[in-house]
Amino acid sequence: xxxxxxxxxxxxxxxxxxxxxxxxxxxxxxxxxxxxxxxxxxxxxxxxxxxxxxxxxxxxxxxxxxxxxxxxxxxxxxxxxxxxxxxxxxxxxxxxxxxxxxxxxxxxxxxxxxxxxxxxxxxxxxxxxxxxxxxxxxxxxxxxxxxxxxxxxxxxxxxxxxxxxxxxxxxxxxxxxxxxxxxxxxxxxxxxxxxxxxxxxxxxxxxxxxxxxxxxxxxxxxxxxxxxxxxxxxxxxxxxxxxxxxxxxxxxxxxxxxxxxxxxxxxxxxxxxxxxxxxxxxxxxxxxxxxxx
Numbered sequence: 065x066x067x068x069x070x071x072x073x074x075x076x077x078x079x080x081x082x083x084x085x086x087x088x089x090x091x092x093x094x095x096x097x098x099x100x101x102x103x104x105x106x107x108x109x110x111x112x113x114x115x116x117x118x119x120x121x122x123x124x125x126x127x128x129x130x131x132x133x134x135x136x137x138x139x140x141x142x143x144x145x146x147x148x149x150x151x152x153x154x155x156x157x158x159x160x161x162x163x164x165x166x167x168x169x170x171x172x173x174x175x176x177x178x179x180x181x182x183x184x185x186x187x188x189x190x191x192x193x194x195x196x197x198x199x200x201x202x203x204x205x206x207x208x209x210x211x212x213x214x215x216x217x218x219x220x221x222x223x224x225x226x227x228x229x230x231x232x233x234x235x236x237x238x239x240x241x242x243x244x245x246x247x248x249x250x251x252x253x254x255x256x257x258x259x260x261x262x263x264x265x266x267x268x269x270x271x272x273x274x275x276x277x278x279x280x281x282x283x284x285x286x287x288x289x290x291x292x293x294x295x296x297x298x299x300x301x302x303x304x305x306x307x308x309x310x311x312x313x314x315x316x317x318x319x320x321x322x323x324x325x326x327x328x329x330x331x332x333x334x335x336x337x338x339x340x341x342x343x344x345x346x347x348x349x350x351x352x353x354x355x356x357x
Contacts, residue, residue, distance in 0.1 A: 072256055072257065072285045072286060072302075072351065072354065073096040073097050073129065073216070073256075073259070073285070073286050074096050074285065074286040074287070074298055074299050074301075074302040074303070075094075075095040075096050075097070075286055075287060075289055075294075075295050075298040075299050075302075076095065076096070076097045076098075076099050076131070076158075076218070076259060076286065076287070076288050076289065077090050077093055077095035077097070077098055077099065077289045077290075077292065077294075077295055078090075078099045078101055078105070078133070078262075078288065078289065078290050079098065079099070079100055079101065079105075080100075080101050080105035080106055081100040081101050081102050081105070081106055081114040081115075081117055081118040081121075081132070082105075082106050082107075082110050082113070082114040082117060083105075084117075087100060087117070087118070087121045088121075089292060090292075091121075091124075091126040091127065091128060091130075092127070093292040093295045094295050094296060094299065095128055095289065095295045095298075095299075096128055096129065096286070096299070097128055097129035097130070097131055097155070097156075098126070098128055098129070098130055098131065099131045099132070099133050099158055099288075100118040100121060100122070100130070100131070100132050100133070101132075101133045102114055102115065102118065102132060102133060102134055102135055102141070102145055102149075103133050103134065103135050103136065103160055104160075111135065111141050111145075112141075112144075115144075115145060115148045115149055116148075118132055118149060119148070119149055119151065119153065122149075122151075122153040122154055123153045129155040129156070130153065130154060130155050130156075131154075131155055131156040131157065131158050131190070131192065132145075132149050132154060132156075132157060132158065133157075133158035133159075133160060133194075134146055134149070134157055134158070134159060134160075135160075136159070136160045136161040137159070137161075137162075137167050137170060137171060138161075142171070142174075143174055146171065146174045146175055146178055147174065147177070147178045147181075150175060150178035150179060150182060150184070150189060151182060151184075152182075152184065154189060155189070155190055156189060156190030156191065156192055157171070157175060157189060157190070157191050157192070158192045158194060158218070159171050159191060159192070159193050159194065160194045160196065160220070160223075161194065161196055161197065161200070161220075161223065162193035162194060162195055162196075162200055162207055163197055163199040163200045163203060163207075164199070164200075164203050164206065164207065165203070165206040165207055165209070165210035167193075168191070168193055168207060168210035168211050168214065169210055169211065171191065172191060172210075172211045172213055175189050175191065175213065187212060187213065189213065190213060190215055191211060191213035191214055192214070192215070192216060192217065192218055192259070193207055193214065193217050193218070194217075194218045194219070194220045195207060195217055195218070195219060195220065195224075195242075195246060196219070196220025196221075196222070196223035196224045196227070197223060197224060197227045198224070198227050198228055201224065201241070201242045201245045201246070202245070204217070204245045204246050204248070204249035205248070205249040205252050205253065207249070208246075208249040208250055208252070208253035208255055209249075209252070209253040214253075214255060215255055215256050216250065216255055216256040216257065216258060216259055216285070217246055217249065217250060217255070217258050217259070218258065218259040218260075218261075218288060219239075219242060219243065219246050219258060219259065219260055219261045219284075220261055220262075220288075221236075221239055221242075221261030221262065222261070222262065222264065224239070224242055224261075225238060225239075234271055234274070236274075236275060236278055239261065239278075240282075243258075243260070243278070243279065243282040243284065244282060246258040246284075247282050247283035247284065250283075251283075256285060257283055257284055257285030257286075258283075258284050258285065259284065259285065259286045259287060259288060260275070260276065260279030260282075260284040260286065260287040260288065261275075261279075261287070261288060262287075262288045262289065262290050263275045263287075263290075263294065264290070266290060266291040266293065266294065267293075269293075269297060272294055272297050272298075273297055273301060275287075276297065276298060276301035276302065277301060280301060280302060284302075285302060286298065286302050287301070287302065303351070303352075303355070304348045304351060304352060308348055309348060309349065309352060311345070312344075312345035312346075312348040312349050313345075313349065314332060314333075315332060315335075315337055315341060315342060315345040316342060316345050316346065316349070318330060318332045318337065319337055319342045
């Protein structure tokens with residue numbers, strides 16, 4: 065387990081916990097974080113046996129963060145999933161189908177109990193809820209604020225559109241409200257930007273890039289991935305482009321010069337520049353610095 069989870073995280077790549085080849089591959093794709101799955105990707109008959117498999121995988125040397133998606137709270141598997149997989153090898157728990165703050169608090173308590181029983185520092189395990197129903201989206205602020213373990217929330221577009229019987233087309237218009245709610249909730253709760261939904265079309269790079277661009281426009285900081293080929297696309301999409309970096313540097317330099325002369329608003333290459341624009345430029349450069357570090 066790493067000393068502390070780096071922030072931000074651009075790419076989370078899923079792998080079914082009971083598939084040895086995919087588990088081995090998930091750690092070497094360049095993803096910022098790997099998620100070994102005990103939920104949807106694992107048949108009910110294999111869920112209990114898969115717990116020991118994901119633990120062994122997490123114990124091996126790896127170059128990315130390691131998360132485990134447990135089964136949802138309303139299932140018979142969730143509590144035992146958590147009590148079993150918590151250990152020094154784990155960076156975080158991913159909790160699916162979160163609909164209210166009480167669900168988060170219950171799971172937070174389960175994690176704390178497991179940490180104490182295993183001699184771990186309490187509160188070190190990250191908890192990332194996936195918000196993927198209409199109820200969850202409406203309760204996004206209370207979910208994002210429910211626990212100090214929650215450093216970011218994730219959006220599950222598949223279950224969300226299923227819940228509402230929406231038609232999830234390539235333009236992703238039906239996801240706009242959910243994305244806006246999650247980005248607002250994350251800002252209100254003062255946590256990291258949310259993580260965007262998967263793209264199910266694993267051979268459609270154009271659709272993935274378009275989806276990532278929409279997520280970034282809504283303030284998302286990264287994306288859930290379901291195939292290794294999506295990782296590089298994701299990492300690129302959630303980093304500022306060379307043009308953005310160049311413009312940010314020019315904005316800061318020009319503003320500092322103007323400010324030293326007593327002005328707090330200028331024009332640069334046809335753009336009006338004042339403090340909010342400068343702060344945005346500073347965020348862009350800070351993001352670059354974090355990944356270089």
